[in-house]
Amino acid sequence: MTTTLYTAAGSVGLASHIALEEINDTGKLDYDLVLLDMQNNEHRGSNYKAINPKARVPSLIVNETVLTETPAMLVYLAQIAPESSLVLPDDPMQFALIQSFNSYLCSTVHIAHAHKYRGNRWVDDEAALAALTANVPKTMTDCCISLEEHFIEGPWVMGNTFSICDPYLFSIAAWLESNGVDMDQFQKIKNHQEIMLTRNSVKSAMQQLQSG
């Protein structure tokens, strides 16, 4: 089996990258890492669009199959490595609550963030784009309030057990400060960042991005 992750520094691809490194802690999965230069729009070039026509990162290529969308990739990685820290609960509702958290990150929190610099997905008008960007500190703060009050158990997202929610939250939380969120309001998220930074998987992934 050949496995390749296409990702980019600063992207949500960090979630799947950390998940791959969590698996590597058990020595079970070799994979190739391809870092795209998003500043130079490499993800929008014809080479990459032949792989992923959505022109977004990340993509996970397993043999000839292309898998996209972070929530799907995280569950896939957990399922192929049940001996790793990513292991999923057998109980359908416990699994569903993990999926629900990750779905909220992808369809609400990440989307709120995307309105900062990617507003042209939805509108061309310059004034409208500026209005979308200006509102991001408010919408991302609202997302953090929702996450802290209702969804993050602490210290890990699901409580005392690490899960595939944690790399995903960590990847998105990395944007909060530059999104204008006052992190001092959000102690659970700050603590989560701190404990994630102690993990070998996170250290490895971040070193690979820096040297890439």
Place this chain on the structure above:
Amino acid sequence: MTTTLYTAAGSVGLASHIALEEINDTGKLDYDLVLLDMQNNEHRGSNYKAINPKARVPSLIVNETVLTETPAMLVYLAQIAPESSLVLPDDPMQFALIQSFNSYLCSTVHIAHAHKYRGNRWVDDEAALAALTANVPKTMTDCCISLEEHFIEGPWVMGNTFSICDPYLFSIAAWLESNGVDMDQFQKIKNHQEIMLTRNSVKSAMQQLQSG
């Protein structure tokens, strides 16, 4: 076990509603249906927010547990009813491709649609809201091109086998005409709507919404 679906006519709750009716074809799951009046903002009222603080539909309540987010709900329903048409593939990658499709619907296609009337999730400015609304025919047409060219196998989303992707696509496709999409360009989606309308689950769900 008590199961209750909170949904509303015209909402993406239709996907989980159809899934529940698919299960009911095998006679295995009684559930209660609660229809909210979104025109009168019932989903934003304190009664419903005590159930689902996101103030969105749908919510699935199983005993005391509240489950939100359509991709998570569909997989949960499939897992508790493996004898139904919703049955998931055992192969992790085949399951991942189903999840990837549904994640794309929730984080890209549904979000493009939401910019028509729900732009105030991201901006308050009236001119910006009007610009977002005006662009919806273009963004939804782009989504349909992507779905037809790359992701819908036909006749069902995954090819010859019905899956949890189908109720979800059907629910979102119901919005396309009013979103200003020229449906004559999208034969796979039109065919999909037609075969979905022949299913008992779809007929039952739509009757319940009309009489609700």
